[in-house]
Structures are given as structure tokens and as C-alpha cells.
Amino acid sequence: MPTSEFSNKVYEIVRMIPPGRVMTYGQIAVLLGLPRAAQAVGWALHWAMDEANTPCQRVVNRYGGLAQGYGWGGQAAHRADLEADEVEVRPDMTVDLERYQWWPTPAEIARLKLSPQALENLNRKLEFSREQLSRSKVRLQKRVKQVVKDDFTAP
DNA sequence: ATATTGACCAGTT
């Protein structure tokens, strides 16, 4: 089980997700100020499976898809854990993000106590990305910026 | 000590 700053922040965020809701790998990466680190988020979760207090089932991919490599049971195990949360899993092994995706409130994000370095990264990456990204990704970035600005622009 | 690998993601051919 990784104990790096990065992994610990990932687990902290995952533990905030309420039962019955989900976040995506990419969403967590963006919140950490590393918009391209989605795979690393998945890696951290893979190694967190033993931790009873980390609800890994509440993280899905950008399409709402379940994880092929979830624990030792693969998608079936992931589905079982989500259904225990009363989340409906569709026949194609996805969940409806419109319905279940969760964003932390600014106050909840503030509780993460992200390092100044992470916040700097966050702002820099968001600025850098703006020109190159597709409309859908820009929408995501704007949403993130809106979510974080109140708590993070103040000293 | 370096190279490879993944529960990913989005841009570009």
C-alpha cells in the first residue's frame, strides 16, 4: 500500500465520497492539481484494496465504467460493492454519471489541506490546458475552477 | 541504477 503524499491524498478524497455516489479517476487527478494523473489514481486504488476504510468501489472511469482489475474479482466484484451502496449498475457494466457523480463542496475540498505546491500546480495546469483542450474537457476544468476558487484564492 | 507496467484520459492521426 503506497504511502506517498499523492496516494494519501487520493485515499482522503475517496473516503469523502458519500455512499451511493461516485467520482472518476480523472476528476480526482484534477482535484490534486495533476489533470493527467488519472492512471496513477487507478494505480493507487489498486493497491488500496486491503484497506477496509477506503471505499474503492466509488471510483469509476470517465464513462462510468467499472474497473476490469478491481481486486481479485474484477468487474463482478466491483458491481457487487456498488450495488451494496444502492447504485444501479447497467448491463454494460457502467453507472449513470449524470445520476451518481459527486463533487466535493468547497468546504470539503478545504478539508483536504492541499499543499501550496499542489494548488500552484492546479492553477498552472488549468491555465496551460485551456487552449488545447476539447470543449468537454474545458467544461470539466471550468467546473473544477469554480469549485475550488472560493477556498483557494484566499491566503 | 534504469526500464517497464498499470483499475486512466484526452488529443491526434
Next chain:
DNA sequence: TAACTGGCCAATA
């Protein structure tokens, strides 16, 4: 439309 590319982080080999 499908395949490829580069980027992320930390554990393996």
C-alpha cells in the same frame, strides 16, 4: 471509427 501517443506515479524486475 479505431488506433496510437504522451503524460502521470510508484512498485517490480
